[in-house]
Amino acid sequence: MSWQDLSPVNSQRWIQTAINAFSRFLAAEGVNMQLFAATLLGDMNGARFVKLMDRSRCILQAQKDEEGRR
Template sequence: MSLSAFVPTNTQKARTTAIAAFKRMLEEENVSMEFFQANILLDNSGKRLAATMDRFGFYLATNEGKKGKLARNTATSYHRNVKLWLFDQYPHLRVPTELILLSKARP
């Protein structure tokens, strides 16, 4: 039994929706998921992953969906879920990417 069995259903649905939004962003940018994964694996500094997360945040802030713009808390939730999903896939990039993202948050 894996740990994912203990994750609440709502959390699993939110993560699935966020990942779908991330894949839509890649499609709109004409980037395949395979190309994205290959680029992330080539970069050990975390800069590409941080840049992609910045781009995804911009996409969430400016994208008009079927029901208009996303609410701020929804966009934040999507961004966080995708970031954690990517950190689960690439655990060696967690610390460098977090440091880059934190340094951008400081004025």
């Protein structure tokens, strides 16, 4: 049993939705998960991670705004 098994079903769905959205972001940027992982391994102070998460947030927000206009 893992910690994830103890979380509510809604939380598990939210986690999977977030993973799927991030995977779509990586695909749209032409980055595979291996490159992403390698980039983070060399990121000792977290600056690359913060930049990537910020860019991901901006792109996802733009997509959400675009869907809202349709």
